[in-house]
Amino acid sequence: MFDFLPIWIVILGLAVFFYVLLDGFDLGVGILYGFAPAEDRPLLMNSIAPIWDGNETWLILGGVGLLAVFPLAYAIIIPAVYFPILLMLLALVFRGVAFEFQFKNPAIRRLWRWGFCLGSVLATLAQGFVLGAFVQGFRVKGRDFAGTSFDWLTPFAATTGVALLLGYALLGAGWLVLKTEGHLQDWARRMGRICLLGVLAAIAVVSLWTPLADPAVAARWFSWPNVAFLAPVPVLTALAALAAWRALNGWGPDAGPFLWAMLLFLLSYLGIAISLWPYIVPRQVTVWEAASSQGTQAFLLIGTLFLLPVIAVYSSWSYWVFRGKVRGDVGYH
Numbered sequence: 622m623f624d625f626l627p628i629w630i631v632i633l634g635l636a637v638f639f640y641v642l643l644d645g646f647d648l649g650v651g652i653l654y655g656f657a658p659a660e661d662r663p664l665l666m667n668s669i670a671p672i673w674d675g676n677e678t679w680l681i682l683g684g685v686g687l688l689a690v691f692p693l694a695y696a697i698i699i700p701a702v703y704f705p706i707l708l709m710l711l712a713l714v715f716r717g718v719a720f721e722f723q724f725k726n727p728a729i730r731r732l733w734r735w736g737f738c739l740g741s742v743l744a745t746l747a748q749g750f751v752l753g754a755f756v757q758g759f760r761v762k763g764r765d766f767a768g769t770s771f772d773w774l775t776p777f778a779a780t781t782g783v784a785l786l787l788g789y790a791l792l793g794a795g796w797l798v799l800k801t802e803g804h805l806q807d808w809a810r811r812m813g814r815i816c817l818l819g820v821l822a823a824i825a826v827v828s829l830w831t832p833l834a835d836p837a838v839a840a841r842w843f844s845w846p847n848v849a850f851l852a853p854v855p856v857l858t859a860l861a862a863l864a865a866w867r868a869l870n871g872w873g874p875d876a877g878p879f880l881w882a883m884l885l886f887l888l889s890y891l892g893i894a895i896s897l898w899p900y901i902v903p904r905q906v907t908v909w910e911a912a913s914s915q916g917t918q919a920f921l922l923i924g925t926l927f928l929l930p931v932i933a934v935y936s937s938w939s940y941w942v943f944r945g946k947v948r949g950d951v952g953y954h
Contacts, residue, residue: 623630625918630908631951633686634923637802638890640679642792642883643936646694649793651716651741652786653812654734654811662807664947666720668800671943674717678932693764694901694911700766701759701772702751709747716740728884742786749785753778756831756893758903765864777830784823788886791816791865797870806875813878821830823864828855831896837904838896852897858888 647669654665698707719736751826754773759766760947798806832839842851861884868877899907912918 623915625915625922626908626912628922629686629690629912629918632929633683633690634894635680636683636686638887640683641890642886643676643679644673645886646792646796646879647676647790648741648745648827649789649791650796651737651793651798652790653793653809654741655738656812658805658808661808661940664801665797666723666737668797668947672936673720675936675939677713678936682928682932684927686921690913690918691901691908692884692913694906695905696764697756697759697761697766697902701768702754704770705747705754705773709744711752712740712744712747716744736944745786745789746782749782750757750774750778752785753781756781756897756903757834758905761902761905777834779888780823780826780830783825784820787816787819787823788882788889791820791882792886794869795882798878799875802946805945810869810871810878812868817862817865817869817882820885824858828892835904841896854888854892854895858885858892861927862886863887891897 650665650669654662657665673819687698716742719733719740723733723737750773753775757775757777759884760768792884795817797809798813801809832842841847862882865878865881865885867873868881897903899909901908903912917929
């Protein structure tokens, strides 16, 4: 029988990655919003207004796909990180409401604008805590989560929360460099440089902390001949960081900071995948053990293969239509 699992691993892996990149930069714009000059804040809003809600489509695809294709993993992971996921969803909802109401309810516009920033920060921190808890692993007994509701609240998870906050802000700064001009673009470059330094420090801390805490991860990265095969990942990360720094200082096209920040995220994503493979519940359940039946995978794949082109075309068209620099005389209403 044909094995559909590799196809699903690629689909769900890409869905998570696209969500992190696309919703990451608009959450990053929201994070930077609180530091932006007051007169330029409407431009920050307008830079993401046409595309921000479509970016969250990938989150839905990833969550539904995890439930349908890896039900055992879903049953273990969701109870373990229920509270940060709930916080993330509430923050995303409040952020969306604040985004719309600040244009429609000018009487308390200041409240809604700060709500947009706070919602972006809380949603990002919650995602970082989920990521940190996932990398650390969960207590499992049989086929069930055996820990407490607050196992996710650890120093490592808090570190990844701060790291993701800086990473999304870096993506947001890169997006603003691409979409703005003049003094606002200069401000975005300055913020991007600060965030890049923070991201590099966070990558270094997490990259050292993870193998020190987990001998299996240390063996994966530092045993021979793995160390030779995997050396390109940290080397490329260093080169991408250097290129991002140069781009944020004005070298190359305006798209440079955004593209190099995306590459840094891709390399970090690959690093996590290399560290944890083949586990979908780290050190407990592999992707094969957690997978649903081949019949279920085949049935779901038919609908997904029809849906994915629609999502891709819609997203691409949105970015194409609203390409170019954002201007103060053209806004979202």
